[in-house]
Amino acid sequence: MSEELKFSVSSVSQSKAKTSIQTRGFDLTVDEPEALGGTNEAPNPVEYILAGYAGCINVVAHIVAEELDFFLENLRINIDGFLNPNRLFGTSLEERAGYKQIDVKLETTTELDPELKKRWLSEISHRCPVNDNLTNATPISFSIN
Numbered sequence: 001m002s003e004e005l006k007f008s009v010s011s012v013s014q015s016k017a018k019t020s021i022q023t024r025g026f027d028l029t030v031d032e033p034e035a036l037g038g039t040n041e042a043p044n045p046v047e048y049i050l051a052g053y054a055g056c057i058n059v060v061a062h063i064v065a066e067e068l069d070f071f072l073e074n075l076r077i078n079i080d081g082f083l084n085p086n087r088l089f090g091t092s093l094e095e096r097a098g099y100k101q102i103d104v105k106l107e108t109t110t111e112l113d114p115e116l117k118k119r120w121l122s123e124i125s126h127r128c129p130v131n132d133n134l135t136n137a138t139p140i141s142f143s144i145n
Contacts, residue, residue, distance in 0.1 A: 009021050
């Protein structure tokens, strides 16, 4: 498969903190916790980033496991992201607005020797599209009607 794939979402603002989003026939909601001005009815944008990251790692982990000829059992992916909200709220411009650190921990009951584990994790990190987007700058253009 060498063709470029295009993924799209469209959204409508429901309030200052809540957004309704559609993609491929799926309806998603983005909201903030009450402490950040939302109604806490859905994950917030930065939680969706981590959720998407976990989902992408899951797909790639299974693809690579199959290629390396082992069965992946009971995979759990836990991700913690740390950010400083000061830039978001305009109280300081000293730190970036996004995640300063993201920690990914994979757990499986599959027994892997150290060399295979190292190769598996390396392949996951090099082939996961979300990891690539989080690791490298991606050109983004903004426009308004």
